Amino acid sequence: MSYPVKVCAVCSEEFELKPGKPGFANQCPDCSTPEADQSGADALKTDREGNAARKEAMRNLLYRKDS
Numbered sequence: 001m002s003y004p005v006k007v008c009a010v011c012s013e014e015f016e017l018k019p020g021k022p023g024f025a026n027q028c029p030d031c032s033t034p035e036a037d038q039s040g041a042d043a044l045k046t047d048r049e050g051n052a053a054r055k056e057a058m059r060n061l062l063y064r065k066d067s
Contacts, residue, residue, distance in 0.1 A: 003016040008028040015028040023032020 003018050005014050006017045006026065007014055008031055009024075009026040010031040011028065013028055017025060021029060021032070023029065
């Protein structure tokens with residue numbers, strides 16, 4: 001039985017999609033490592049901080065006292 005051949009969405013290399021493969025179905029095993037997931041968590045934290053700063057700036061612009 002042959003496994004389907006997929007193309008990695010990250011590095012564009014071909015790999016066989018085997019049952020029980022960790023990670024995402026559109027990424028090769030090398031790109032699906034837990035270390036890559038950690039960088040995603042750091043990016044999410046940065047996005048949250050950026051969103052909070054953006055909300056604070058909008059609040060200050062909308063509700064400032066000198067208008």
